[in-house]
Amino acid sequence: MEENKTTPPELELDNLRAIKVLGKGATGTVFLVHDKSRDLPFALKVVEKSSSHHADRRAIHEISVLRRLSAAVPHPFLPYLIGSFENPEFICWAIPYCPGGDLNVLRYRQNDHVFSPAVIRFYLAEIICALEYLHERGIVYRDLKPENILVQQSGHVTLTDFDLSRDLIPRKTGNRCFSSDYEEVNPVKQTPQKRKFPRFVLPKRGNHPFHNKKGSKKTKNARVSPLSRRNHIEFPTNERSNSFVGTEEYVSPEVIRGDGHEFSVDWWALGVLCYEMLYGKTPFKGKNRKETFSKILLAEPEYIGKPSAVTDMIGKLLEKDPTRRLGYLHGTCEIKEHEFFDGLRWDLLTEVLRPPFVPSTDETDGRIDIREYFQRLKLPPSPLWSPSREECRHNVSLTEF
Structure with missing residues (x-):
């Protein structure tokens, strides 16, 4: 098998523009994201470290699996790792965006x-x-x-x-x-x-x-x-x-x-x-x-x-x-x-x-600050802010990566 010599780069969270929330899963939240240095949208899964130890462990495991899948030229029916990022607050990793949903x-x-x-x-x-x-x-x-x-x-x-x-x-x-x-x-x-x-x-x-x-x-x-x-x-x-x-x-x-x-x-x-x-x-x-x-x-x-x-x-x-x-x-x-x-x-x-269904590209323009998004979730609702439909959704894995 031909090896991919390039290692997925480390993402810079401050350089990412989160456009919208794609879904919430058991271990994290998925955003549609643009990187200033890239011209393609990608899906960014973000796990907040304070959420649970199990979520951290599973996030690290998933990144490890994606690295293995990215070690060779990508398989057409499996994702590959675009990049990852970790700091004291979050564990993040990016994979290709799938606009057709699930x-x-x-x-x-x-x-x-x-x-x-x-x-x-x-x-x-x-x-x-x-x-x-x-x-x-x-x-x-x-x-x-x-x-x-x-x-x-x-x-x-x-x-x-x-x-x-x-x-x-x-x-x-x-x-x-x-x-x-x-x-x-x-x-x-x-x-x-x-x-x-x-x-x-x-x-x-x-x-x-x-x-x-x-x-x-x-x-x-x-x-x-x-x-x-x-x-x-x-x-x-x-x-x-x-x-x-x-x-x-x-x-x-x-x-x-x-x-x-x-x-x-x-x-x-x-x-x-x-x-x-x-x-x-x-x-x-x-x-x-x-x-x-x-x-x-x-x-x-x-x-x-x-x-x-x-x-x-x-x-x-x-x-x-x-x-x-x-x-x-x-x-x-x-x-x-x-x-x-x-x-x-x-x-x-x-x-x-x-194929039976080919999705149209629908990238809603917008901007979300990822850090601010998680801060909001910790605050009680107030007249100055009310959670969006995506933020209220529970037990949903619309695009759960």
């Missing part, structure tokens, strides 16, 4: 709040390629959900938010597949031959699911605390992890049982994601956390209509025994070879210049 927002813009199987196939293919790249480097993602899948300016997706990821020793799966040569693709400036979204993926323009202009809706982000259930000590590298992490409706059975888990947790989450994209809801949601976890452990997903390739794949990904789950024996290759992806040209994904 897949959850995108799904709620559809008439029935669902995607067609063809569109699901396109997005899942790119997500699978990103997970494959991470797994090959010993990184289990552990937080796959629609809110963490962002739409780039090109219309292709990117995974984000790596604070719950974990380094594990890759298990030998006998993977028969070879990754596409993504090292030659630059996600910022691509000049491939023009290729429209394939007919087997994209519906006719008149029925295009993204032509609907209805408003989006955000769902509550019920993230599970990233603490060990059995007080296990997490070592830098291991074959399995025992920490209890994830988002409630996406947590795998082995995580709930405390059996220890490995890369198969990402394939379970892929099955939940696919189900939600197809039906507009997750398969095991209960009235409360206890009922949700009980359904994950005991219930089977319910399907509507006739069995199909996509429901067959969902069922195999939602196998409660991780050793029988699709992807366990032969890794990503097992999933790529499923009939749901028959006819898909994996090597041409990055050349698609007309």
Whole structure:
């Protein structure tokens, strides 16, 4: 792999112009930012050091993961580190800005709040390629959900938010597949031959699911605390992890049982994601956390209509025994070879210049002082200042990096 010889520069907080708040996550606030020395917008995640020790630790871990992902020429479906900054007040890091929002927002813009199987196939293919790249480097993602899948300016997706990821020793799966040569693709400036979204993926323009202009809706982000259930000590590298992490409706059975888990947790989450994209809801949601976890452990997903390739794949990904789950024996290759992806040209994904949805660039002009923003949050509301909608929003990860 070709190494990137340049180290991401240290950001100068005083040189940054924060345009608007993009979202608030479990560990920090994300701003749309311009640097005086740059001509491109980027997303800046800011973690206030006084917030919590766990937030600091997870922020440092996420920056470390992004540095590793930036050590080579960037992968087209993963972010890279533009720069970072730390002082006694804040930990900050910058990655490319994705103006298309996330897949959850995108799904709620559809008439029935669902995607067609063809569109699901396109997005899942790119997500699978990103997970494959991470797994090959010993990184289990552990937080796959629609809110963490962002739409780039090109219309292709990117995974984000790596604070719950974990380094594990890759298990030998006998993977028969070879990754596409993504090292030659630059996600910022691509000049491939023009290729429209394939007919087997994209519906006719008149029925295009993204032509609907209805408003989006955000769902509550019920993230599970990233603490060990059995007080296990997490070592830098291991074959399995025992920490209890994830988002409630996406947590795998082995995580709930405390059996220890490995890369198969990402394939379970892929099955939940696919189900939600197809039906507009997750398969095991209960009235409360206890009922949700009980359904994950005991219930089977319910399907509507006739069995199909996509429901067959969902069922195999939602196998409660991780050793029988699709992807366990032969890794990503097992999933790529499923009939749901028959006819898909994996090597041409990055050349698609007309994905299902291509966002328009919307950079609202404005200016926010980052230090002043966090100072405001510590003050009670007064007639001289009232919090904005973004500042009032809780449990939201619109663009949670």
